[in-house]
Structure formats: C-alpha cells, structure tokens
Amino acid sequence: MENSEKKFADSENCPVRNVLDRFGDKWSTLVLLVLDDTKVLRFNEIHKMIDTISQKMLAVTLKSLEADGLVLRTQYPEIPPRVEYTLSERGASLIPHIKSLVQWANANFEAITQSRAAYKK
Amino acid sequence: MENSEKKFADSENCPVRNVLDRFGDKWSTLVLLVLDDTKVLRFNEIHKMIDTISQKMLAVTLKSLEADGLVLRTQYPEIPPRVEYTLSERGASLIPHIKSLVQWANANFEAITQSRAAYKK
C-alpha cells in the first residue's frame, strides 16, 4: 500500500503546507508587493496604500513577516516614533514568484469574473 | 498629486487584490495542487489527501474553484453518488505559477523556520 495519498498531509513537515499556511492569510502577500513597489515605507504609509487593512492586522502581518526574515524593521529613537520597513534579501527573492502569480491574475481576471457571474447558484 | 499610493487599493477593480483575495483563503491553493498531482479525484479522495480539511470547507472550496472555472466537476447518476473533480485548462495554467512559489518554499523552508525560532518575542 503506497501512501502517495498522504503527500500533502501533516503541515508540520510539508514545506508546501507550511508555506501555504504562511501565505494563505489575507494580507502577507500584498504587504510584500507594496514593499517591493516602494522599497522603504513607514507603518502609516503602508496603511494608506492598502487602505482596507486594519491597523491591527497590519501590525500582526508585519510582525510575522519580520519573524520569518522577509521584512526588515528599522526603528528611529524619535518622538513621535519613526519606523521604516523594507524587504530583506530573502523577502526580495520571493517577489518574482509572487509576480508570476500576479501576471497570471492580470491575464485571467476577466475570464474568471465572467465565470463567476455565469455560475450563480 | 500623484496617486501611486493607491495602486493596490480598491479590491473590486484591482486584479492583484482580487486574485489575492481569492487565494488568500485557507485551502484553494492546496486543492489545486492535489488535483494537479493526481488529475482525477473524488470528493472523499481529496478529503483523504488533505486530511485536515473539513468536509464543509472542502465543499465550499471546490464550489468556488468550480465557479471560477478552475476546476471541473463531473457527476455520475449513480447511487451512492459518484463525483469526479479535475483541473480545467484555466486551472492547469495556474499550476506552474503556484509551483514556482512552492519551489521557493522548499528552498527557504529551513531558513524561515530558523528565523521564526530565533525571533521569539
């Protein structure tokens, strides 16, 4: 009995599951794209660019991206505080892969929208 | 005043936002990968391969993938029922882009895990 049927089970040890758990959240990928687009951004600047994200979720998203070593956080000892976010090298290395997905998205956006509308049930 | 700061706002009309909203759910991408891996699968077979997904979420995930035209559903008029799922052409065209992400995941899995452990705060 082969267990090819278990290839994706067990998210602890499966890199695929692990990374999908990581980026299958609502905001991480978008934040990375925004940082790639503008290189250096402060908290409130990111918040303006993605205006539907809540401050709370932006805070936790940035924190987990930082924990994963994808984003660098630089804090200046001033008041009011100033904090700058940038992609790390590792974060930057992810971008081309995300952009390849984005290209597909742009190419298929219309067709998908139409399928969705036609599906209606 | 330029509004480059609004490039990613408004998820209705932004293909990037739209597609990330679509795949920023917990299961869609995994289901696509599993279907790519085995080509034709029945409901319960997918459920076994991704054993942590609930039947409920597998059902809604498959339904939305079908609505988007990424997955094809074939129902045989038998009892007990038999339903087969496959990738559509459109779904198949997405796979290479997802796999490029997966490769990155495999390559960076260890380093990320270590960063996470070191972060601890």
Added chain:
DNA sequence: TTATTAACTTACTTTTGGTAAGTCAAAGAT
C-alpha cells in the same frame, strides 16, 4: 494646559472556519 503625531495595543464584535450529526436513494444483508 491641551492638541498633535506615529506606531502601535486592547477590548469588543463580526466573519470565517471547524465539528459532528443528518440527508438522500438504492443495493445488499438479515
């Protein structure tokens, strides 16, 4: 003295996802 500012937290509510049981219709077992 009070307002302002940036980068967050905190308390509370809503949405999304998980769990377990139920449905449907026929074939096979008792």
Added chain:
DNA sequence: ATCTTTGACTTACCAAAAGTAAGTTAATAA
C-alpha cells in the same frame, strides 16, 4: 420487509481569525 451501508454533500452549532474603535506613549507646538 426492515436495517445497514455508501458517497457527496448539508445543517446547526461552536471556536478561531479578522475587523472596529478607542486607548497608550512621550515630546513638541499652540
């Protein structure tokens, strides 16, 4: 004839994740 099994789901209820709004901090400006 009634009971059980089977596969692909629903449904009702509960827990976890995300959204909302208000609060915190410390210095400078009004």
